[in-house]
Amino acid sequence: MAKALMLKPNCSFEILSTALFNSPPISTPSAAMAMCSTFCPRVSTQLNCKPFSFSPANKPSRFLVSFKAFSSQTSASTPKADDTPASIGFLGLGIMGSPMAQNLIKAGRDVTVWNRTKSKCEPLISMGAKYKSSPEEVAASCDVTFAMLADPESAMDVACGKYGAAKGMGPGKGYVDVSTVDGETSKLICEHVRATGAHFLEAPVSGSKKPAEDGQLIFLTAGDNVLYETVAPLLDIMGKSRFYLGEVGNGAAMKLVVNMVMGSMMASFSEGLVLSEKVGLDPSVLVEVISQGAISAPMYAMKGPSMVKSLYPTAFPLKHQQKDLRLALGLAESVSQPTPIAAATNELYKVAKSHGLSDQDFSAVIEALKVKLQHQT
Numbered sequence: 001m002a003k004a005l006m007l008k009p010n011c012s013f014e015i016l017s018t019a020l021f022n023s024p025p026i027s028t029p030s031a032a033m034a035m036c037s038t039f040c041p042r043v044s045t046q047l048n049c050k051p052f053s054f055s056p057a058n059k060p061s062r063f064l065v066s067f068k069a070f071s072s073q074t075s076a077s078t079p080k081a082d083d084t085p086a087s088i089g090f091l092g093l094g095i096m097g098s099p100m101a102q103n104l105i106k107a108g109r110d111v112t113v114w115n116r117t118k119s120k121c122e123p124l125i126s127m128g129a130k131y132k133s134s135p136e137e138v139a140a141s142c143d144v145t146f147a148m149l150a151d152p153e154s155a156m157d158v159a160c161g162k163y164g165a166a167k168g169m170g171p172g173k174g175y176v177d178v179s180t181v182d183g184e185t186s187k188l189i190c191e192h193v194r195a196t197g198a199h200f201l202e203a204p205v206s207g208s209k210k211p212a213e214d215g216q217l218i219f220l221t222a223g224d225n226v227l228y229e230t231v232a233p234l235l236d237i238m239g240k241s242r243f244y245l246g247e248v249g250n251g252a253a254m255k256l257v258v259n260m261v262m263g264s265m266m267a268s269f270s271e272g273l274v275l276s277e278k279v280g281l282d283p284s285v286l287v288e289v290i291s292q293g294a295i296s297a298p299m300y301a302m303k304g305p306s307m308v309k310s311l312y313p314t315a316f317p318l319k320h321q322q323k324d325l326r327l328a329l330g331l332a333e334s335v336s337q338p339t340p341i342a343a344a345t346n347e348l349y350k351v352a353k354s355h356g357l358s359d360q361d362f363s364a365v366i367e368a369l370k371v372k373l374q375h376q377t
């Protein structure tokens, strides 16, 4: 069995509770996880441990356990399962927060949720999550609280507002903000959290709806290293890699730079699609040509076919991409760095927003290029 546990990335195998291990029956996913840690301590983490099939007595004695490989920029070892926070809060259950919290629940973690629109908590409650009626109550009842909120304003309000999480924090607790915000906002939230004696980590993510569902996000963390070490096993449940970047603000900056590049790539791709069609080419063929060359990108291959059909099923809302461009331009301004391409791109996303495309996927920015000027026929 030890040999079977020398695993390739992203593979799965089955644990038979008593047949392969001379041990008591495994009755819960977390017991199965603990068993895996014992037999395979060098595997960073386990993902998606869930009942696989049932014994004749209808007890879950077999589990399918998926393993994945992780890259990380910390030299410290991953904490043992016993050191990980017992109770986890999750604030903000939108496109990203919902699947992230679901993955924690599926991994057998004790999760308490809150969302401004309460109805979005229901699916998680039915999976076993607890519910509290304010961020303050969630933070008060949990060891570590994650927040995945829309923008700087909501991240501030949920963390530091009247019934905000900071009100429920104190020594021994941690707050992990995974929202995409600017460094200044992150530093303010950090100050509020640290003033209570708790630890703070910013951890915005690269990766969209599908990677969030698949536990394949990339965490860009900065802040209290002790909290980073503590939550590493939780980040590994929700993601495929994690970077520790030092001082608070560095994670936010890294995320904004990445999304600045992404927004411009999408705008440029959109121009190419529209131009190709106007000169009589088939834009689907352009997508195929690009996919085979040096500028191929998963994003083009994923979004191109639906963009050609003028379909924009929302994974990353356009309003959030424009917010990130705005924040990235602020970051560039703070160090007097010219970013003319990002500035022009931001204008295009603003036009798209003015055409009511805020809640569509950000690939709908192509529509802003199709809008006819009044003097055109």
Ligand SMILES: NC(=O)C1=CN([C@@H]2O[C@H](COP(=O)(O)OP(=O)(O)OC[C@H]3O[C@@H](n4cnc5c(N)ncnc54)[C@H](OP(=O)(O)O)[C@@H]3O)[C@@H](O)[C@H]2O)C=CC1
Pocket: 091, 092, 093, 094, 095, 096, 097, 115, 116, 117, 120, 148, 149, 150, 151, 153, 154, 157, 158, 178, 179, 180, 181, 205, 206, 207, 208, 209, 315, 316, 317, 320, 321
């Ligand atoms: N979607 C994506 O592909 C990615 C998004 N991100 C970033 O993650 C964050 C969340 O994104 P996503 O899940 O897509 O966004 P959604 O718009 O789907 O969710 C936003 C969340 O913020 C909450 N919220 C908004 N305003 C307030 C407020 N004033 N007070 C309290 N809660 C509020 C919403 O609550 P309610 O349900 O009540 O509206 C919801 O839970 C954003 O910062 C985004 O930039 C990062 C990586 C990828």
Ligand SMILES: O=CCCC(=O)O
Pocket: 180, 205, 206, 207, 208, 259, 316
């Ligand atoms: O912030 C959103 C990023 C989306 C992605 O990385 O695909």
